[in-house]
Amino acid sequence: MTFAHRVAPYLQALPLTLILGVFLVVPIAVIVMVSFWDYDSIRIYPDFVTFNYEETLFSFVTWKTYLNTLKFTFIVWAITLFVGFWVAYFLAFHVRTATMQTVLFLVCTVPFLTSNIIRMISWIPFLGRNGLLNTALVDAGIVPAPLEFLLFSEFAVVLAMVHLYTLFMVTPIFNTLMRIDRALIEAARDAGASGFQILTNVILPLAKPGIAIGSIFVVTLVMGDFITVRFMSGGQSASVGLMMANQISLLQYPAAAANAVVLLVVVLMIVAAIVRVVDIRKEL
């Protein structure tokens, strides 16, 4: 093999290596490094101290906040999976023509033409005490007084997150469903399988990679979210991201860095678990 032949593959891999190195590995290394530094109310000092981790790991607030974040993650994941799967199923199997499929899929993405903050905030006048929904319910005599739980509550947080993140579930699942060989479904039907059996024995197993990828999207987005939690709970509820945002805003970078490292580890563990259950390479 000539020299050029040996070098070529490395050159080909170089751009991606550089991009990942500069924009992923280096920042994470810096975060890990800073998480061991000392700080006061204005500055951070290079040092090697572990109390940032001690304060994070041995505080009941952290545990509560993580539990709360995990709770949001689980609920949002379950709902987006259910909704996302059926939307994708409808698009893939009930819509006949490819043109219509494309059109309807694009319709799903229309809300994404606006910023996600705008999409989130537009719930506020809708759900408020004197909002559209409450006014309608009270005027129609369905409820005697406005429902307070609709806004600035965990309900509102979950609702907004489901709204924001369902498409991240629809897209990969739709993609895998489209790749299922229709002959498999016909074969199952010929072999006497009921619709439900086809779903559980053919479609769901084949859709697993899409479900896994969608789940990774939703889990990482919800675990790292702070703005939805802040706005929709009216600051009443906490998430790990919000805890970090508070620390950063008070210049407590090492504490926030330690928190970020812990969060990264937790999210990586969840992703590892998902990848272990489902082989997402099948998708690729």
Add this chain to the structure above:
Amino acid sequence: MTESIKTDTAAGVSRRSLLKGGAAAVGLAAGSGAITGFPTIWAQNIKDVTLRQMGTGVSNINAIAEKCKEDLGFTLQMTALDSDAVTQRAVTQPDSYDIADIEYWICKKVFPAGVMQPLDVSKMKYFDKLVPLFVTGKLTPESAIAQGTAPHTVGFVTGQDSVEFAKEPTNWLTMIPTIYNADTLGIRPDLVGRPITKWADILDPAFKGKTSILNIPSIGIMDAAMICESAGIAKYADKGNMTKEEIDTTINFLIETKKAGQFRAFWKSFDESVNLMASGEVIIQSMWSPAVAAVRSKGIPCVYQPLEEGYRSWGGGLGIAKGLSGLELDAAYEYINWYMSGWVGAYLNRQGYYSACLDTAKAFMEPYEWAFWMEGKPAEKDILSPEGKVMEKAGSVRDGGSFYERMGKVACWNSVMDEDRYMVRKWNEFIAA
């Protein structure tokens, strides 16, 4: 001293044209056209200077930049951020700004980091006209100094290269004071259905689920302290510098109150507080004065309620970045002296804040405006905002009354505590609870 004479002329011209012009807004526009800049360091290249000013939204107003361009000839670039972001940027990116428009409690954090240079008092034309609050800490010789990070305690440093705050006034200012106000609770008089007289009234079970406080830890804790003290939960030696026990008591009380469902939400930005109040989600909450004005401008009644225990006050000023030198530095001093010379002060006073040089601002205000904003007298005619919108109808009186009534009842200043770090941890517990 030619420059001060010239500036006086400028003030005179504008006042005359103001009177001639009739309606304040119209007069002001015409008046400002009549004045041209009276530069002191008039190298021609001053026009090429651009000063980058960053600060909180309250005084980063484009109208000021435009007027500065007109009067002084150089360009001012304004960046408005929230107080936390300003603090961060001031410390971590000192090269990204020339002038920092920050609050005194932020100054307490930022200045010791060595990112700003002290201002030379001898170059300040209007230093002797400053409200004594910023020099001695006393509004009038008899007044007591309020708790917390009072501006004069972080207003001076011991020397040109020092970052150590001086106990007495020196020749080196950390910042030139520009704007300040006294904050209290805002209420919806149409919905509370009873007189509100104390900070503790926010705890009334009748308002369950209809109250809010702000979620900026260093300011929120002060409102919380005012509420706790008023409710008899705690007595503080210094609300602006609590001990760990005091922080525990305060935060535990907040957590209990939150669990009992007293709060509807916690707000972080100005517009959130406006929306909460205007939509009726909340009927009594911590508020800032322009937010009250914003609610009222929607035709919704809202009162900035004076309370028995007094106000929580804040003050801000302009500081100069360490790296600024040469022509830019001269321009910065020029800008600061212009800022204090009255036009900006009048602008700020008309928004419901207070300017630090009241005498110079007075010359730029109509007597009826001065009587309304500063003397607490009923408005003779409709009070217009600097943009020309009607803020108050003729006959109305400013909430809280005159300047001396309001600023004389300051109970504490926005603060940074020694136990800042512990406080933030506990605050996070409160939000997570």
